Amino acid sequence: MRNNLLATSLSRALAGATMLAAAHAAIAQDAPIAAATPPALLASTDQASSGQASLPAAVTSAIELDSVVVQGEIVYRDRSDALAPTLSYDLAYFQRFEPLTVGDMLKRVPSVAFVSDVLEYDGARLRGLDPGYTQVLVNGKKVPGASDDRSFFVDRIPAELVERVEIVRNTSANRSGDAVAGALNIVLRDAYEFDGAYVRAGGMRYDDGDLKGTAGAVAGGEVGGGRLLGGINVQERYNPKLKRSDRFDGLRGAFVDREDQDDTRDGTDWSANASYSRDVGGGKLSLSGLVVRTDRTETENSIEYNDPSSTSRANLLSINRQVVDIDQRTTALSGGYAFDMAGGRSDIDLSWSRFQGESIDVEEESGFDDEDAPPSFDEREGTRILADVDDRELTASFSHERDLKAGVVVEFGVDYSQKRRDNTLRTSEVDTDEEGAPLPAYDDYAAQGSRIEERRVDPYLMFSRRGGAVEWEAGLRYETTRVDIASTVEGVRDARANDYATLLPSAHLRWNVDDANRLNLSLGRSVRRPGFNQVLPLLLEGEFGDNDFIGNPQLDPEVANGIDLGWEHRLGRRGIVGVNLFYRDVGNLIEVVNTGAPSAAAVEDYEDDVADFLDDHPGADENTPGYPQFDPDSFVHTARNVGDGAVYGIELDASTPLTAIGLEHTGVFLNYSWLNSRVDDFLGQRRFNDQARNVLNVGFIQDLPTLGAAFGVSYRRQGDAFSRVLAEEIQTRYGADLEVFIEKRFGEDLSLRLTGSNLLDASKDEVFHKFDNGADQRNRDYDEYEVERETAGPVYQLVARYSF
Incomplete structure (x- = not known):
């Protein structure tokens, strides 16, 4: 009864939004809808845009609370003052579509793609590249994650804790250079930028009728001579999906079998952040902390048949159930002190972060032999995998900035980091050939463990000049790295080490042509360090078809020389349009190669x-x-620095009110990115793996001031992607995503907002070309050809905010 009542209410509210949209269309039928995604914003401080935490020396006023709880007007992206090409998006840009996580926010900004399950936005792929090419920072600091490619899953940070998200397109000397695709800086709410308190509560209804809740609170104000902010958030996460796979013995080959699967992700995220700032001894002290915990269960139920449509026992091949229990915890603490020294300004910063992840993965399958009619019971087997990751990182930095002659500013400093990542994996396999009998206990585990320790010392020097028609910045950064690798397999220990150093120059030039136009040119060298799995000397049997893989501890980082050329034009008082061209020449590329040893x-x-x-x-x-x-x-393969590649594209973004045609309360948003790349592998030329061809966001918001209401629509489409590794090739296509919101404001203290997402029932379609080994892949001698479709239904969310 409760579910049906909520569903009816949501349906009526969405119907109201549709009627409002129709009314708007009748009024503005001649208005071109050219735009995308909700509002953007805000010029960053120089420090924040350079990847450092932002703590202003003086603040004239904190953010008014009613602008957080009740938005009375549409917000548009503004220019960033940073000399490095930077886009800055305030929470107000995204908030009306009620994003749950940073991943939900990032799906609306230029050039960010995802290759995740439907309704999952975890590994951000800036410019379509693998998440390991994108540097993800929280308050300007690196935070470790679960992934072996060094990436951080952005869906683990609730949107409600975020003050803004910055996309830094090219590198600078005072920021870590491991950002080939660019950097994403997630800036959390700051004590000096928030005054007051509010609560947020709501619920979500999913396609299968399940209900989930979300709640949070934020408060900030003066405490003990400084300013304190605290925020908490709890949200239930849920994603029910359906999959179907059809397999053939080759391209245009005979049907082999079909798999029907339901896949449900069900869990809860808890998070909290706090920051405190005050003047101490002539300087400014800042402290901050973030804690995130994820408790999640992933359940997959699969049934295989030897017929394209039958579900009868006579066609049954297997019954499979996999349950993964995941417990992840992230902690990040930092402190900084900024003070005047020797005629300039100095900063000392210290931070510590830790990621802990534990998972229990149990997969059990009953197989049937279809040589008999009906298929007879063959075997029941099970696998239990216990995985633990503990990743700790300590960083310390010192920087000093001072004025020179003719308006030139010099900044120099050194960054130190020490990282340790421990990983253990225990696997137990059991089976029985007696139908109906329980599986034996999981008590005989094969164990392997590893520890990677990494120490970096990175000095830098940078000069800049601001003001006037031409502004510029130029610098050098020298990154030195020492890596110690130890692995243990069944009690046998192996220890290796590697050292490398890279010089990273960068330069940025901005020409302020006039009040409305400016041009930006940026040059920079960046790196991508090897993934943890790529350097571990652990033999993985059957990693690529029949081929094995072993890591290479002597890998060096990939190095990219990049250029960005951009133009921005102011449209009236609040609108803006920007175009950016980028190119990356990537050398020392890490690819999979054959060692010649048999598998x-x-x-x-x-x-x-x-x-x-x-x-x-x-x-x-x-x-x-x-x-x-x-x-x-078939052979043992490894990773080596071989060959090179190139990444290039065009990025367009625009946001503006339609004031010029008399619709000042109508805002349109658009961003479109055309992405391409080139790399040579063992079969010839291809794009970088899983790079989407393009990303499009378009939408509008209609504010109704006299009614204290607003509504809007957002549409997203991501282009096709292709991946080729040894023994497997994957083509991926996503369906479009449509979102709608309608809101009602009650004075300056309360707002109620209803959103509907995935209204087009988006699907993820994948085609798998599978081979036993490299020779078969070159000869196109298939082991299997598989077509898979994954679908999920609409999600409706009702959220209220109240300030006090």
Whole structure:
């Protein structure tokens, strides 16, 4: 009854939004809808835009609370004052569509793509590149994550804790250089930028009728001679999806089997952040902390049939159930002190962060032999994997800035970081061939562990000049890295080490042509350090079809030389349009290569052939005619720095009110990115793996001031992606995403907002080309050709905010 009542209410509210949209269309039928995604914003402080935490030396006034709780007008992206090309998006840009996480926010900004499940926005792919190419910062600081490619899943930070998100398109000397695609700086709410308190509460209804809740509170004000801010957030996360896979024995080949699957992600995120700032001894002290915990269960139920449509027992091939229990905790603490020294301004900063992740993955499958009719029970098998990750990072930095002659400013400093990542993996496999019998206990575990320690010392020097028609910045950064790697497999320990250093120059030039136009040119060298799995000397059997993989501890980072050329034009008083062209020449590219050593599967197949021959020819040896010859067709592969690649594209973004045609309360938003790349691999030329061809966001917001209400629509479409690794090629296509909101404001203290997302029932379609080994892949001799579709239904959310 409760579910039906909520569904009816949501349906009526959405119907109201549709009627309002129709009325708007009738009024503005001649108005071009050219735009995208909700409002953007706000010029960053120089420090924040350079990737450092922003704490202004003096603040004239804190943010008014009613602008956080009740938005009385549409907000548009403004220019950033940073010399490095930077886009800054305040929470107000996204808030009316009620994003739950930073991932939900980032799906609306230029050039950010995702290759995740439907309704999942975790690994941000700036310019479409693998998440490991994007530097994710929280308050200007690196935060460790679960991923082996060094990336941080942005869906773990609630949107409600965020003050703004910055996209820094090119590198600067005073920021870590590991940002080939760019940097995403997530700036949390700051004590000096918020005054008052408010609460947020709401609920979500999913396509299967399930209800989930969300709640949070933020408060800030003067405490003990300084300013204190605290925020908490609790939200239930849920994502029910359906999948279907059809498999064939080759491209345009015969049907083999079909798999029907339901996949549900169900969990809760808890988070809290706090910051405190005050004047101390002639300087400014700032302290901040963030805690995020994720408790999540992922459940997949799969049934395979040997018929394209039947669900009868006569066509049953397997029944599979996989349950993964995930517990993840992130803690980030930092403190800084800014003070005058020797005629300039100095900053000392210290931060510590930790990621802890534990998972229990249990997969159990009953298989049936379809050589019998109906298929007879064959075997029941199970696998239990216990995984633990503990990643800690300590960073310290010192910087000093002072004025020179002719308006030139010099900044120099050094950044130090020490990282330790411990990873353990224990696996137990059991089986039974007795139908109906329980599986044996999971008590015999194969164990492996690893520890990676990384120490960096990165000095830098930078000059800049602001003011006038031409502004510029130029600098050098020298990054030195020491890596120690230790692994243990079944009690056997292996220790390795590697050292490398990279010089990273950068330069930015801005020409203020007039009040409305400016041009930006940026040059910079950046790096991508190897992923943790790429350097671990652990043998992974069957990692690529029949091929094995072992990491290479001597890998060096990839190095990219990049250029950005951008133009921004002011449209009237509040509108803006920008175009940016970018190019990255990536060298020292890390690719999978063949070591020449035979794989475990090749050795096992040869041993079986020899055993069969000896059974037929007792007493035979290697000189006996017909004795099997060892001719492996699968091998052990590793990662090496080979070849190079290029990444390039065009990024357009615009946001403006339609004041010029008399619609000052109508805001339109647009961003579109055309993305491309080139890399040579073992089969020829391709794009960087999983790079979307384009990303489009377009939408509008209509404010109704006399009614104290507003509504809006946002549409997103991401282009196709392609990935090719040894023994497998994947083509990925996403359906479009449509979102609608309608809100009602009650005075200056209360707002009520209803949103509907995924209203087009978006799907993720993948095509898998699978091969046993590299030779078969080159000859297009398929092991399997698979077509998979994943779908999810609409989500409706009702949220209220109240200030006090």
